[in-house]
Amino acid sequence: MxxxxxxxxxxxxxxxxxxxxxxxxxxxxxxxxxxxxxxxxxxxxCVKERKPPPEPLQPTPVPDYPWQKVGVDLMDWRGNDYLVVVDYFSRYIEMALLRSTTSETVIQHLKSIMSRHGIPEVMMTVNGPQFDADKFSRFAEEYGFIHETSSPRYPQANGEAERAVQTLKQLLLKAEDPYVAMLNYRATPLQCGFSPAERLMERRLRTKVPAVPNLLIPDWPKFHDMRSADVQQKEAQKKNHDKRHRAQPLPTLKPGERVWLKTPTEKEAVILRPVAPRSYELQTKTGIQKRNRRHLNRRLSDAxxxxxxxxxxxxxxxxxxxxxxxxxxxxxxxxxxxEQRETDSPSEGLPNERPVTTRSGRVVKRPNILDL
Incomplete structure (x- = not known):
């Protein structure tokens, strides 16, 4: 009942x-x-559809030098596909128009960009078929960089590239000449006081805005002060985010645990192993996949x-x-x-008395007192 x-x-x-x-x-x-x-x-x-609480912000570590780590993403704008590459240290953005989105085309444009800025140590990309192909793996091995991918359906893992795509769309939407817009972005100081071009190439870019010639002479800024300002900015951003969203860490999942997936197709899975902070490799009915912790809910007993x-x-x-x-x-x-549990009979020692009950109907047990 x-x-x-x-x-x-x-x-x-x-x-x-x-x-x-x-x-x-x-x-x-x-x-x-x-x-x-x-x-x-x-x-x-309820467990399947439960929305997890916000987690504490996990800032991306500041690289030790420019072009050490880059983020790569594809952007669709007015029917055209673009390759977007951003430096995690300087926020310097490179963009290339793609005739197709195949691995061969993407690799050729990446080679062109690397010929200007050098080969990065780490390249963070999305999980698109262009970057999951064997050709891209051979390309990474040949050029000697580490290829990392973000978790599916979790673009925050490649936050710099996602932010760069948003910036480019705003520039292309408002600017009459996209090249001038890109030039102004690269020459505009960031919150730390230095522009992406200064952080990457040690010099200021000449724009349409009049400038004193002495300012165009290369002058490498204080590197350690600039990097420390970046670290402090990220720490303040994390503090504000965690306080505003009342963030709390989600429980860690162990290998062998059964979970529910918050995806339209897959629903059940088993944890295999953690592959990155807040990212797990899991076994589903269709194969092995990688998902962020935010998309996984622990599976408890059904009843x-x-x-x-x-x-x-x-x-x-x-x-x-x-x-x-x-x-x-x-x-x-x-x-x-x-509360005290209900009883079917009155307290011992008072068999003839009418049981005393509370307003809610519970029987009051009288204490046993010695009859002296």
């Missing part, structure tokens, strides 16, 4: 607070509050297990439960830890 009532209370798959509020005006038994909580936490439907057996205690409906605003003795929802 209790299980049937719990199922009806949670029929709309509302949260713990709402289900408790719904039950408060109708039914009660010792441990009802806990039973509702356990049932909702183990509801398979709730009430704390009490219906055979040991019966469901009790308070006499005034139908009255709006009904509460327990303390004005809140009854808590089984602070």
């Amino acid at each position: 209790r299980q049937d009532i719990l199922s009806k209370i949670h029929g709309g798959h509302q949260g713990i607070v709402k289900c408790r509020a719904l039950a408060r005006s109708s039914v009660w038994w010792p441990g009802l509050s806990t039973d509702i909580k356990v049932m909702i936490e183990e509801c398979a439907t 709730p297990t009430p704390k009490q057996s219906p055979d040991k205690a019966s469901t009790t409906i308070p006499p005034d439960a139908g009255r709006p605003g009904h509460r327990g003795e303390d004005g809140g929802f009854p808590d089984p830890s602070s």
